[in-house]
Amino acid sequence: MKIISIFNNKGGVGKTTYLFHIAHLLERAGKTVLLETRSRKQYLECY
Numbered sequence: 001m002k003i004i005s006i007f008n009n010k011g012g013v014g015k016t017t018y019l020f021h022i023a024h025l026l027e028r029a030g031k032t033v034l035l036e037t038r039s040r041k042q043y044l045e046c047y
């Protein structure tokens, strides 16, 4: 299992968007992906 972390203290810089697109590409490459966000603003469910 590999863990990829995307970290930046600043909000609204594209962390969640980047995370989602990386996950999508990994799934297309045949990987199983678990997404998690530690943000207090949980925007992942928007995707």
Ligand SMILES: Nc1ncnc2c1ncn2[C@@H]1O[C@H](COP(=O)(O)OP(=O)(O)O)[C@@H](O)[C@H]1O
Pocket (backbone or CB within 6 Å): 010, 011, 012, 013, 014, 015, 016, 017, 018, 039, 043
């Ligand atoms: N590469 C980009 N170009 C234009 N807008 C972007 C890009 N990446 C993110 N955004 C927009 O910026 C806003 C914040 O992105 P988000 O991924 O939620 O940031 P974070 O998770 O760092 O708070 C969203 O409205 C998103 O659609």
Ligand SMILES: [Mg+2]
Pocket (backbone or CB within 6 Å): 015, 016, 017, 037, 039, 041, 043
């Ligand atoms: Mg976010």
